[in-house]
Amino acid sequence: MATPGEPVVHRVLIANRGEIARRVIRSCVKLGVETVSIFTTVDALAPHVREATRAVCLGDNPREYTNAARLVQEGPDATVALRHKRGAPFAATLDGEPVAWLSSFRVAAGQVLAVGQIIGSVGVRGYLAVRGGVEVPPYLGSRSTFPGGKFGGYQGRYLRVGDSLPLSKTADQGAEPTTLPAELAPAFGGGGECLAGGRTDVRPDDTVLFQRLTLADALAARLATDAAVAAVRSVAVGAAPEAEALAAYRTAVAAAAAAAAAPDLPLPPSRALTLELPPKEGFPGAQYRLAGDRYVQVEYGPMELDVRLRVRVHCLQAILKEMAAAGELPAGGLVETSPGVRSCMVEYDIALLSPGRLLQALELAESRIPDVSSMVLPSRVVHLPMAFDERWTREAIAKYMKSVRPTAPYLPDNIAYIAENNGLAGGKDEVRDTIFSASYLVLGLGDVYLGAPCAVPLDPRHRLVTTKMNPARTFTAEGTVGIGGSYMCVYPMDSPGGYQLVGRTLPIWNTFGRCGPFSPAKPWLLEFFDQVRYYLVSESELETMRAGFASGQFDIEITPTTFDVAAYTAMVAGLEVETTALKAQQRTAMDKMLLAEADSLAELAAAGLDAAAAAAGAADDEDDESVYDKPGYVKVVAAFSANVWEVRVEVGQAVAAGDTLLVLEAMKMETPVAAPVAGRVLAVRAKLxxxxxxxxxxxxxxTNEQEA
Structure with missing residues (x-):
């Protein structure tokens, strides 16, 4: 949220006339926002022109009101910088003249900065940095974009041709154009990073060897990086001459090495399991695992589902937060804690909080955790409608079978698979009855995205178990309910996923938190230790409820209650005989389904090899790609290895710059590939x-016809 009284938008361009424009101007004046009126000569003396902070004449032609390129010329000057990550520079020009990467330069109003294709075959990303940043409203403390969730950044979506991004008032203030000194520039490739044949990119079937660093090495590298950042900043803003900044950088690097060699407490062993505490009466035992130089993962007890361990994790989080607030940890040293079912990932800043001191604090926090076996935690019963085995789930499975995997033990019906995988004689009906009888305890949030619950039935007799889809789906409808392992999840957005799907419920994320149980500070529905209970509705009933819930016209029942650990433990103990029998039944059924899955995967692999051989043969028969190395021919290449999910154009079709040509799928995400130029499709080499x-x-x- 913006600071009260501080406008998120600093300047508004008014592309309108008359009284409407005047109303906009009056509203902007009240908010302290500058206005720019655009006009043609016929309106030169109009009130909306005179009352605006600034007015720009577009000439005599009224059509200039809709000329986006003309309006861009009235934007502010800016200082920008181009940088690449992992050695991925792109072709870049300013008004047709090449500009250097790893440098900053001024872009005057009306100039065109064009960024084109990757230069070479290394890397996939480049970055454009603007002095002062892009002035978009912050969302949950960030200005970044999450297109999948449709929030943040610019209108919560990917940028499109014709978008106009508002720049900060300081876009051209406080910094002089500069080039990063060679000593501070990141180096990619060469030395230990160079692969066979002199390549610096990693390709399928390559063998990659990692160099093992000690914690002392990591601490020294972090402190040296901080020194480099400080030097770059001082050069960029003109705070120090280059020579002076480099001298300070060299001194800081030497000091970093000395500091890393003499931390405030001895560094723990640089191995994955850096500390282990044995179990004892009232304590399940703990393992402390290093996860790089930013995280320590705390794991409790044996690797099994035990809700009491989740309660212990909850206590650890609370105590660490209290210690940080009380000054028992260095300010800023503890960054965040992320809970799991029996683990807690602790993020820390190694430059502020040494690993030795962190482990000391974790042991101290452990000693302060009370007896969890008798704890009573606040909870809520959240009643949600679910349409079971509905059309949205079937559509997602059909899409999966078409584009990912045509056959599997869990296809074409996830629910029938769940029944078979659990040895349920009642089939799909018994799956339905079990789900609607269960009370799902929320142990985690954000399991998939955006406050998605990781929840387990309180009654162990309701714990259906499944494997996940392999490979995962690339699409799951928002609100879909799935089961993976023994956990239930609700997908809060259209997204990839691997859980077996059983139905659909209400949206559990409301971006702006404007209605119902949501708020701007908490746009997610569920909380830790909530108990979710479903009731059955039809597809048409659910559609009506979903629309009403999103608009604040349909309310759900949320009942405050408690979660009593001792009562839960007694209940589980009383069901031990039934639970043991159920687990044996599930084990037998799962072994059968795992064998079926192994056979299915083997068949899939054989079919894939045959298809690959056929594709290679077809590629050999195609014309040599060099025939496209001609003036005006623009090749659109894959920036990364991916499956061709969709081809949206055909040979001979006219396309405009920015049009989506095809869609690639990799890492459970679909990525549109846009036309870099306007022209006509000459050849389509991608195969669906x-x-x-x-x-x-x-x-x-x-592009030759375009130019003509």
Missing amino acids: STLAPSGMTLLVID
């Missing part, structure tokens, strides 16, 4: 549902 390796030419665009 096949692998496109990094650097492959997907299609070719002929």
